[in-house]
Amino acid sequence: xSKVPVEITDAIRDGKEIPDRKLDILCRTTKSMTQxxxxxxxxxxxxxxxxxxxxxxxxxxIAAIGIKTMSNYSNHLTHPELDQPxxxxxWTSQ
Numbered sequence: 001x002s003k004v005p006v007e008i009t010d011a012i013r014d015g016k017e018i019p020d021r022k023l024d025i026l027c028r029t030t031k032s033m034t035q036x037x038x039x040x041x042x043x044x045x046x047x048x049x050x051x052x053x054x055x056x057x058x059x060x061x062i063a064a065i066g067i068k069t070m071s072n073y074s075n076h077l078t079h080p081e082l083d084q085p086x087x088x089x090x091w092t093s094q
Contacts, residue, residue: 009089022051030061038062 004023011018018024029048032040048058082090 006089013091022053025051026053026061029058030065033061034065 008018008020008023010016012027018027025048029040029044032044045058049055
């Protein structure tokens with residue numbers, strides 16, 4: 001399971017400010033990466049690197065997006081049951 005505190009994942013889900021600057025930059029970079037299909041600005045890259053992340057971290061974001069996309073597509077076809085340890089965090093659309 002994720003080691004990210006529930007308060008952080010709730011903020012991400014709810015579109016609220018993430019109090020940890022480094023995690024906030026990670027979240028914003030990831031959102032931008034998905035929304036622009038990888039065409040993020042150099043300013044975004046520079047901001048990401050300025051808080052201590054590295055170029056391999058950017059590649060990690062790309063890999064995570066790819067894995068999540070494949071998982072979503074597979075789940076849309078197979079409709080698996082949610083594992084019990086994740087039941088309390090089940091996503092419901094607003």
